[in-house]
Amino acid sequence: MATIEETKNVAIIFGVTGLVGRELARRLLLEPSWKVYGIARNPETPPTLKSPCYHFISCNLLNPLETQKKLCDLHDVTHVFWVTWASQFPLETQESCEQNKAMMSNALNSMLSIAKGLKHVSLQTGTKHYVSLMAPFDEEKLKLHYCYHEDFPRMGRSLNFYYALEDLLMEKLSGKVSWSVHRPGLLLGSSVRSFYNFMGSLCVYGAICKHLRLPFVFGGTKKCWEEAYIDGSDARLVADQHIWAATKGDIVSNNGQAFNSINGPCFIWKEVWPIVGKKLGVQVPQDILVENFWFSKAMAGKHQVWEEIVEANGLVHTTLENLANWEFLDALFRFPLKLFGSRDKVDELGFAARYNTLSSILYWIDCMRDEKLIP
Numbered sequence: 580m581a582t583i584e585e586t587k588n589v590a591i592i593f594g595v596t597g598l599v600g601r602e603l604a605r606r607l608l609l610e611p612s613w614k615v616y617g618i619a620r621n622p623e624t625p626p627t628l629k630s631p632c633y634h635f636i637s638c639n640l641l642n643p644l645e646t647q648k649k650l651c652d653l654h655d656v657t658h659v660f661w662v663t664w665a666s667q668f669p670l671e672t673q674e675s676c677e678q679n680k681a682m683m684s685n686a687l688n689s690m691l692s693i694a695k696g697l698k699h700v701s702l703q704t705g706t707k708h709y710v711s712l713m714a715p716f717d718e719e720k721l722k723l724h725y726c727y728h729e730d731f732p733r734m735g736r737s738l739n740f741y742y743a744l745e746d747l748l749m750e751k752l753s754g755k756v757s758w759s760v761h762r763p764g765l766l767l768g769s770s771v772r773s774f775y776n777f778m779g780s781l782c783v784y785g786a787i788c789k790h791l792r793l794p795f796v797f798g799g800t801k802k803c804w805e806e807a808y809i810d811g812s813d814a815r816l817v818a819d820q821h822i823w824a825a826t827k828g829d830i831v832s833n834n835g836q837a838f839n840s841i842n843g844p845c846f847i848w849k850e851v852w853p854i855v856g857k858k859l860g861v862q863v864p865q866d867i868l869v870e871n872f873w874f875s876k877a878m879a880g881k882h883q884v885w886e887e888i889v890e891a892n893g894l895v896h897t898t899l900e901n902l903a904n905w906e907f908l909d910a911l912f913r914f915p916l917k918l919f920g921s922r923d924k925v926d927e928l929g930f931a932a933r934y935n936t937l938s939s940i941l942y943w944i945d946c947m948r949d950e951k952l953i954p
Contacts, residue, residue: 588826589655591616593640593686594663596623598768598776599703602818603660604628616653618686619663619772625895627950641665641678646685656694658825661686662703664740666774671713671738679740680747687751699825700758702748703817704741706810706839706920708762711737712910728921729762729837749835759824760837761817764920765911767939768814769946771901777911778943779902782953784874785859786888787881789954795861797852798872799912804849808917810841811936814943819932820925839920843933848912851937858944875905892954902952 590607594600595617607613608630617628617635628635638649640663665682668674690697709727711734725731733742748758767778788795797804817840824838849868856863885899947953 587612588657589614589616589653590658590660591618591650591653591656591690592660592662593618594661595619595628595635596621596770596772597662598766598770598773598814599763599817599821600660600662601627601770602768602814603662603821604633606815606818606822608633614655616656618649621772623771640682640685643685643688647689650686650689651693653690654693655696656690657696657698659686659690659697659700660703660821660825661701661744662821670707670740671711673738676738676740676743680743683744683747684751687747691751691756697756699828700748700752700756701821701825702744702758702760703821703840704744704760704762706762706764706841706918708733708739708741708837709920710734710916710918711739713737725917726919726921727839729839729924745835745837753835757828758835759821760835761820761824761840762837762920763812763817763840764810764842764918766812766814766817767936767943769943769950769952771897771952774904775907776902776904777907778940778947779952780874780904780908781855781940782859782944782947783885783899783903784878784908785856785861786954787878787884788861789859790884790888792862794864795852795856795859795867796864796869796872797848797867797912798869798874798877798909799848800870801868803912803914804868805847806917807845807847807919808914809911810839810918810920811846811934811939812841813934813936813939816840816842816932816934820930823930838925838930839922840925841920841922842936842939843922844935845919846936851940854937855940855944858941874908878903878905888954892951894951894954897952 592600592603596619604615607615614632618638636649639645665678752758820840853863882899
């Protein structure tokens with residue numbers, strides 16, 4: 580147990596119940612020199628972070644008065660990790676930009692006024708920084724296969740709230756506090772509080788297939804099935820990179836630098852899917868790819884089925900929406916662009932963590948089973 584004398588670093592994690600937030604807290608709490616404040620609107624149920632050095636604070640960051648009240652005593656914070664976002668409005672809308680900027684502004688205004696020993700602010704966005712997800716897509720751009728580096732120019736026409744958050748940090752912190760930006764691809768982790776939860780969606784789909792004796796098919800385009808088109812990002816790697824950038828000031832110049840936060844090796848679903856099916860104990864048919872299969876249609880109305888699975892297997896009580904987002908799977912497996920990030924920058928700076936995406940998926944299945952979130 581860390582004593583007051585031993586505690587040198589104090590983290591505040593905004594979005595502590597999310598895919599990366601949970602992993603950030605876990606990793607920091609393994610070190611005796613860290614104390615962690617975890618911020619989210621609602622706590623985990625049941626709580627998984629248990630340490631005398633961890634303090635959870637429920638807070639609606641969209642409410643400036645509540646934010647100021649809840650954070651006003653946290654004078655000892657040295658590191659801010661921003662791994663949350665407001666999902667109320669569609670991406671790439673003015674409303675989304677304004678809401679996410681307001682949420683971060685409320686938090687920063689509170690922290691900058693009281694945390695006089697603040698050393699670093701770490702912002703998580705994503706590789707969607709480089710492309711617009713809004714149709715119609717430029718047919719010429721669909722043919723281009725970039726490996727996006729961190730200095731790739733912003734999209735001129737896009738209302739991307741990532742840009743709003745980066746600009747806010749530049750405005751608030753420039754010349755005062757160091758900061759960094761981290762851009763993961765497809766996040767792989769465990770949470771019941773994440774809107775775009777790939778592992779939750781995948782595992783709930785597998786559990787329903789097994790329960791109803793349905794074939795574990797891949798619903799998407801042939802191109803997404805047969806070709807690499809997106810990077811995997813293990814939540815462990817992303818958390819480690821946040822900590823690396825926030826604490827390695829002697830190696831990394833952090834005046835607003837961005838870092839792609841990706842596993843490394845490419846993968847294709849055609850190779851991964853059958854192995855994942857075996858891990859989940861489902862029936863993997865010979866004709867796995869079914870292009871006219873839509874998860875949002877096939878899994879519609881399966882709430883009662885999920886409740887039966889939870890009850891039969893003695894799982895932690897979750898609703899289907901806590902874990903699965905079928906529209907997300909439909910969009911992911913029909914994504915028309917190739918979205919790869921370059922690791923050259925972090926590799927050259929000595930960030931060595933790499934993961935095989937299939938191994939990441941299998942690891943997180945085991946974790947979700949250990950947490951009794953899935954059978």
